[in-house]
Amino acid sequence: MSRGERGPMKVVIINTQYVETDATSFKSVVQKLTGKDSVVSDYSSDHPMKNIVSCPHHSRLGLGGAILERNWSIKEFDRLLKEMPPVDELSRLWD
């Protein structure tokens, strides 16, 4: 295959690994394989997961007096409840 002026051949290797998970373990396995500290070639190891990393600052929501503007769906409530941190952590949000 003559390529003329276009330079040497480029080779792209697409290597897909298939993973089966259930909905509950999905999050942890995804983070294990694609997260910042992932050891991709070592999937079967017993590395403890370093998920929770302390942030240097608290994020602030600059909403300043936002009002409830719309009706919530059950789905939104569910999501909120699912993401809710433990109660003692919650008090930090209001410091």
Place this chain on the structure above:
Amino acid sequence: MSGKKLKGGKKVRRPRFAFQTRSQVDILDDGYRWRKYGQKAVKNNKFPRSYYRCTYQGCNVKKQVQRLTRDESVVVTTYEGTHTHPVEKSTDNFEHILSQMQIYPLPYN
């Protein structure tokens, strides 16, 4: 099929993981935030494929979401790349959701 564009005849491998999960929900929470940048119809499949990019500044991770036709209870989430940043703290994600609901009056500094 996404790959990686290269110069000079070099070979590069990028890790790619296709998660098959039995789920009624297309978007499964993986602890990261995503923005959709595309959707297209797929041959021999009645479901479209959606494309997402991690919203974290400087992070290049992408994912595709595709529900299977041969087993409609299964959704395939394909990740490419490794995040350059840690996962959100649980309180950050909680605040993020609250901010989206706009219920959260906070005093300004």
